[in-house]
Amino acid sequence: MTPATAGTAELHAFPGNEALAGAIADALGTVVVPVEVSRFPDGEARVRVGGDRSRRPAVVVCSLEHADEKILPLLFAAGALRALGAPPVGLVAPYLAYMRQDRAFHEGEAVSVMHFARVLSESVDWLVTVEPHLHRIASLDAIYSIPACAVHVSDAIATWISANVANAVVIGPDAESRQWARSVAETAGVPFEILEKRRLSSDRVEVTVPHIDRWRDRTPVVVDDMVSTGHTMLETVRHLRDAGAPAPVCVAVHALFAGDSYPAVLRAGAKRVVTTNTIAHESNTIDVSDRVAAAVAALTDCR
Ligand code: R5P
DSSP states (O other): OOOOOTTOOEEEEOTTOHHHHHHHHHHHTOOEEEOEEEEOTTSOEEEEOOSOOSSOOEEEEOOOTTHHHHHHHHHHHHHHHHHTTOSSEEEEESSOOSOSOOSOSSTTOOOHHHHHHHHHHHHOSEEEEESOOOSSSOOGGGTOSSOEEEEOOHHHHHHHHHHHOTTEEEEESSGGGHHHHHHHHHHHTOOEEEOEEEEEETTEEEEEOTTGGGGTTSEEEEEEEEESSSHHHHHHHHHHHHTTOOOOEEEEEEEOOOTTHHHHHHHTTOSEEEEETTSOOTTEEEOOHHHHHHHHHHHSSOO
């Protein structure tokens, strides 16, 4: 790794983010220093940032799965870096949490996407994330008051599909995935199909597979932005298998995989489950660090 020089940003990796931070740092020709996070006996967080104490731009790398555990340590780290004189403090959150509750579905419910965006906007100077779940919100600028860049990785997924799955048909599990599945399919030069999904509760979904007969000779590649409870993937795999389709390959950007959802999707009949490295997980196969590094470079002077 190239040693940092004056004016070069330092990457500060939260625990669990070392591998991705290292790859981003390699692409930028800079260094990674770990952020130490431990707990006092009463459970409160103790956070210590390291690195060179000069006035270098700082980039905190912290994917925000299990965000409730991480958000206070993240705010403390940003505050500590500011106290050490880091001029801008940027945040690379490859997975950005709290993007799904974008309205009060029941009276009195917090619209957490707004509250979370306000807290982060007040704590760091810029944000880079990967494929945020923008459904009813047009762009990050609508909710973040700092420069916020959404890195798109559909081309990386399409490249992986082209190299690894012969005769594929891309399957989007619901209407929300249409634009995204279409873009992956068009880049990979294969057809796509969008399923009909009905979410019955936070952990129950129903999926139907229209027009499966058209694609019996192709390998279905189910593409989604995240696997959380796994029910969307699980039901999609089950319905494809029940409809007589070949064992599908499942590709997701963010490997949240609550509980035992990863083995459950495999057990349901998926041929393979593949994710990008936005959240460290054994299914990580598609490296998106170069795309994240390019976005960081555009927001800092660290090249
Ligand atoms: C839905 O809008 C998303 O794109 C995903 O399909 C969904 O969040 C996956 O969640 P789960 O794994 O809990 O079904």
